[in-house]
Amino acid sequence: MWLTVWPVAEVVLRLEDLLFPSIAYVAVLSVDVNDEAVRIEARSTVAGFDCPGCGSWSRRVHSSYLRVPADVPSSGRRVVLCLRVRRFLCPVISCGRRTFAEQMPGLTRRYGRRTERLRSTLAAVGLALAGRAGARMARVFGLSVSRSTVLRLVESLPDPEVSAPRIVGVDEYATRKGRHYGTVLVDVESRRPVDLLPDREASSLAAWLAKRPEVEVVCRDRAPFFAEGATAGASQAVQVADRWHLWHNLSEAAERCVADHRGCLRVLAPDPAQPAPELEKFEDPSGSP
Template sequence: MELFPYLSALLIEEVERRPDKVVLRTRVRAASGSCRCGQSSARVHGRYVRKLRDVAVGGLGVVIELRIRRFRCENTACTAVTFAEQIVGLTTPHSRQTPLLRGVLTRIGLALAGRAGARLASAVGITVGKDTLLRLVRALPEPEVGEVEVLGVDDFAFRKGRHYGTVLIDMATHRPLHLYEGREGEDLAAWLRDHPEVQVICRDRSSGYAEGARIGAPQAEQVADRYHLWANLGQAVEKTVNAHRSRLAEPPSEPADTPDEPQVVQLPTELKIVTRLREQHAADHELWQQGMSKAGIGRKLGLHQATVRKLVNAPSADDLVAKSLQRAHVVDPYVGYLHRRWNDGVSNPGRFAGRRGGGKMGPRPSGTPMHL
């Protein structure tokens, strides 16, 4: 009993060691039981055996067989005619594990979730299904959010391009506080109204969160978070450098008098957007020719349905390039560069030469000037 203080209310009548487990046959020491109405009773109505699983001992799982009595309730005002005895600290109605085992399984579930958790449990002598582990984790009470002074808010993809959610983070502890479906500012405002202590909100530059933060926490200062500042700066630099590429001098080529050192080869660079269009078009058409559905292609390549349709319908990658060139606002910064590349004949790769037809740009002898 000193080894198992949580079994002190029980009399262990027999211990049986089987090849795969240890079985403890027990009954309750007390002479009477208490009904949920508070009345105690010693009038036994019947008995049955209940089984509880416990943590492993010596590498073997433990099963506690409890000989449970059902008592008659003698309180005439009580709606229960009979009641089964419960052992404080050991059983609750319908439980099939001891609190100790339940605690161990919950920790395993938190660390490894379903499948991996079930594998680890089996290695330490506990047979448990993945669904049981997940159920234990879900049954845990939500941790207290507490006071949040600096709140981070950002979106995340359940499925890229399709389905988004929002995560709120305590920037002091980097602990996630709350998740919700969608990216609506109204939902952010609702959470903020319950947290008037928030002083600073770090967010991306979307207008939804800005509006939600303004309505829900007018007292808080809004700042752009470091990630988005770096990302936006990177994009701006890339755009600017691309716009001025044609004016950048090529680095002077080194004299080839050091044969041991590898030579730096200057490869022609294509605009990122054009490269990506070509790659997507090729991948998309390959899958389409294999008979995959547009929805299937979208899932496989992580593209929106409308993008897949656009790619499938374009007979050649050059059609797509032409279309994106028509979107003047996107291309404006690159006009000088594109013009130069076009006149160099770069946008006419041999790979697609045989598959043209009906394209807006059409075949074009190298050297024909393009007017944008």
């Protein structure tokens, strides 16, 4: 059973603050509540809107329709948002767009099937949990969404603005191990990856570095394409071999050396289970008595 709340003047003010705290020009027309859902009917209060084709402002209403974007739940209830949207006539004859629908900035976007706040909520869930777990978590909140939608919303987020690192670490990463490699660039001071290049070509690294003259140190492995790229793109920077690769190379060299001298080491560190060999035996490799 639906319980209808008829907004009277002072309640309307509070309802709008409650339901659309960050939306500037919105009027709540009605709110209906039942056990599972809250149905909110609302409209924009601006007089006109800019044509997305030519930018001209128009207040000549052509028609109106109901738009029902999915929205975030309220107090554990599903929200059915019914927006009364006007379609305006473009005043410019030469504009290819005869009519256009208004948007409610901060709430809707063109062709958006979800409100902006639902998009950002799902994107935040996706950033924290990725697709599969994100979709499962969203279901707990009462939001039915597929994992591919969660990922798509994360992908559509603008890239965060990162300042150019002073010390940049360069290494390769595999999208398919043994088949396809790219280049990952890391801010060594913040220990965060700052960019990915689709290949591991010297020219790509050089182009990336050339756009960032603030780079003072390039920390890299000993691959020739990285050495070449760093020299070409950041001649001002000092190149250092990074610690991981130094240790890696050192441990490989140590392992090789130990393997080569296996025979000698066996003599010096005899297996405690075996009786100690008589050293005398080995002093004369000719085997003569």
